Amino acid sequence: MKIRLMAAMLAATVVLPFAAANATDLEVTHWWTSGGEAAAVAELAKAFDATGNKWVDGAIAGSGATARPIMISRITGGDPMAATQFNHGRQAEELVEAGLMRDLTDVATRENWKEVIKPSSLLDSCTIDGKIYCAPVNIHSWQWLWLSNAAFEKAGVAVPKNWDEFVAAAPALEKAGIVPLAIGGQAWQAAGAFDVLMVAIAGKDVYQKVFGDKDADVAAGPEIAKVFKAADDARRMSKGTNVQDWNQATNMVITGKAGGQIMGDWAQGEFALAGQTAGKDYTCLPGLGVNEIISTGGDAFYFPLLKDEEKSKAQEVLASTLVSPAVQVAFNLKKGSLPVRGDVDLAAANDCMKKGLDILAKGNVIEGADQLLSADSQKQKEDLFSEFFANPSLTPEDAQKRFAEIIASAE
Structure with a gap:
């Protein structure tokens, strides 16, 4: 459904150089409200406040x-x-096309x-009709299986090295009173898990x-x-x-x-907040240990267009701050994500982040869904997989038929 516009929002503001910006308050909305996420957001706020401006946090609880x-x-x-x-990606596409974004x-x-943000697909996702409309702040990859070393020790089985070993260990976990695989009830979690299984089992080309x-x-x-069998x-x-x-x-x-x-990999922020160490307390398997991508x-x-000239100037300061090298390091170390810049030093990265950086350096990448x-x-895909994970009577075969119909009409 196309977004309905209000004529009052179409007035463009004057864009002035970064150096001319004066101190002002800016409200920033986001959905980073878990403990690890909040710690990462605090780094962004601290850096923006250091410019003499003020980050007014507009966190919205939930996903x-x-x-x-x-x-x-x-x-x-x-x-x-x-x-x-x-x-x-394309979540703000209609807002940009409507002339509401800066x-x-x-x-x-x-x-x-264009020279420092890597891979180039990140900035491509911000670009519409040759103009750049957003400031990328991180690379978050879905392609991870996080394992509790303590759970497998309790179950008396070795920590798995790949998806097949994980599935094979499930009965021992269940016998020990442990849920093999934790998936929350939000629709995006189920859909995301399916996408990860697709890359691991069917491969990058598929x-x-x-x-x-x-x-x-x-x-x-x-x-x-085969992917639907794994999802089952x-x-x-x-x-x-x-x-x-x-x-x-x-x-x-x-x-x-x-x-x-x-x-x-945003899960790493929660492990860090809990004081857990990668490789010791938990194990990470990029690409489910099958396809390391x-x-x-x-x-x-x-940045929505604003009528307030001073706030418009401060928007440039914030955009610059978010992409700056020091902020990229501080934020992403807390967030568990990878930086968007290819020219920053992440020597302090933990074992799992180093795995991700190594895969990124090799160019084993795909664009996110x-x-x-x-x-x-x-949204259609999320609705399907929410139902699939919640309703055992929906067979893999029937779910695949519906999935193919979604792809046939996809934009």
Whole structure:
């Protein structure tokens, strides 16, 4: 559904150079409210406040699926914030096309974003009709399986090295009273887990054909049937999770109540907050230990057009601050994500982050589903997998048919 616009929002503001900006307060909305996320956001706020301006935190509790409609409603309703989080991809596309988002091309050109932001697909996701509309802040990859070393020790089995070993260990975990796989009740968690299984089991090329090329025949074919078989295993192993939020599921791994979790690398922020050490207390398997690939999803900040000239100037300061080298290091070390700059030193990275950086350096990357599918298509996919994980009577075969129909009409 196209966004309904208010004529009052169409007035453009004057863009002045970064150096001319004066101190002012900027409200920044986002959905980073878990403990680890809050610690990372504090680094952004501290850096912006150090410019003489003030970060006014507009955190919205819940997931992006909860926050985005609120953010969009405010922008289209004439009450825009100064900056707002969206995922890399097409979530803000209609807002940009409607003329409601600020063009950051001058800032990006002045600070050589095209040269320093890697991979180039991150900035491509910010670019519409040759103009840059957002400041990327991290690379978040979905392609991880997080394992509790204590849970496997209690179950008397070795920590798995790949997905097949993890599935094989499930009975021993269950016998020890441990949920093998923690998946929260939010729809995006189920859909994200399926995407990770697709890359691990069907491979990078099939993933691209389905989500990039929108090939419904491949989506209905035998390779994706194998993925649905794995998703059925995941559904069985996640029975008994009984939590809603992703960080609650992560906490089950941290406390040894669950053997593992398929989740993006933002989970690392929760492990760090709990004082756990990668390689000692928990194990990470990029690509589920099968295909070591990083998806270049993550987060960027967009800047709605404002009528207040001073706030408009300060928006440039914030955009510059978010991409600056020191902020990239401080923020991403807390967040568990990888920096968007290819020229920063992350010597302090833990074992799991180093694995991610190594995969990124090798170029083993794919674009995230948010970058390849429209928000509407993503929502249809999330609805399907929410039902699939919640309803055992929905067979893998029937679910695959519905999945292929979604891909056939995907944008």
